[in-house]
Amino acid sequence: MIRSRAVLSAGSNVGDRLDHLTTVVERLADDLVATSAVYSTPPWGGVEQDDFYNITLIVEGAKRPDDWLEICHELEQSADRTREIRWGPRTLDVDVISVSYDGEVVRSDDPDLLLPHPRAVERAFVLVPWLAIDPEAALWTPEGVRPVADLVEHLDADERAGVRPVADLPGVGPR
Numbered sequence: 001m002i003r004s005r006a007v008l009s010a011g012s013n014v015g016d017r018l019d020h021l022t023t024v025v026e027r028l029a030d031d032l033v034a035t036s037a038v039y040s041t042p043p044w045g046g047v048e049q050d051d052f053y054n055i056t057l058i059v060e061g062a063k064r065p066d067d068w069l070e071i072c073h074e075l076e077q078s079a080d081r082t083r084e085i086r087w088g089p090r091t092l093d094v095d096v097i098s099v100s101y102d103g104e105v106v107r108s109d110d111p112d113l114l115l116p117h118p119r120a121v122e123r124a125f126v127l128v129p130w131l132a133i134d135p136e137a138a139l140w141t142p143e144g145v146r147p148v149a150d151l152v153e154h155l156d157a158d159e160r161a162g163v164r165p166v167a168d169l170p171g172v173g174p175r
């Protein structure tokens, strides 16, 4: 099977946030290309709740887009994730942000796997860590392909400033 590259975003604001994110990195260790630092991020989406810890990861492997989504769901289940309030508190959320084959970005309007993730463009908690691990990153948006650096620059200044690196993941060295 052809290798695909995926950008994933993981977040947690319930329980041991670092522990939940560490589990994600450990599960993906064989496919990891890069992992961002852990960022503390104010809740996005209008629900009042605790701050999140977020990471963005780049992974690569002989996988279809669905396979990446399945891994994301497995990880959420292993953290006993329940779906209660949309954009509300959660032990672990793992989303597929973008998938590409040999630089060709996959676009999907399947509601079970929308690609690229339609709300990534407005989420500082995805874009800021992504830019930190891939300064050349680009994202498909309804206005065309945009450098993530430009998207970050156009984020609301307060929102961007709220996304702060707080830790590197324990036991996960540079790759």
Ligand SMILES: Nc1ncnc2c1ncn2[C@@H]1O[C@H](COP(=O)(O)OP(=O)(O)OP(=O)(O)O)[C@@H](O)[C@H]1O
Binding pocket: 069, 072, 083, 086, 087, 088, 093, 094, 095, 096, 097, 110, 111, 112, 113, 114, 115, 116, 117, 119
């Ligand atoms: N790119 C994607 N990554 C992850 N899930 C997706 C994607 N596109 C569609 N989905 C679907 O969205 C559904 C809801 O996912 P989830 O509960 O994680 O949403 P959410 O995190 O509350 O909101 P958001 O999708 O805005 O991040 C899942 O069942 C999943 O199949």
Ligand SMILES: Nc1nc2c(c(=O)[nH]1)N=C(CO)CN2
Binding pocket: 010, 011, 012, 041, 042, 043, 044, 045, 052, 054, 087, 088, 093, 125
């Ligand atoms: N900062 C931040 N806010 C969120 C997050 C998240 O991971 N980080 N996930 C959400 C669920 O989609 C809703 N809001």
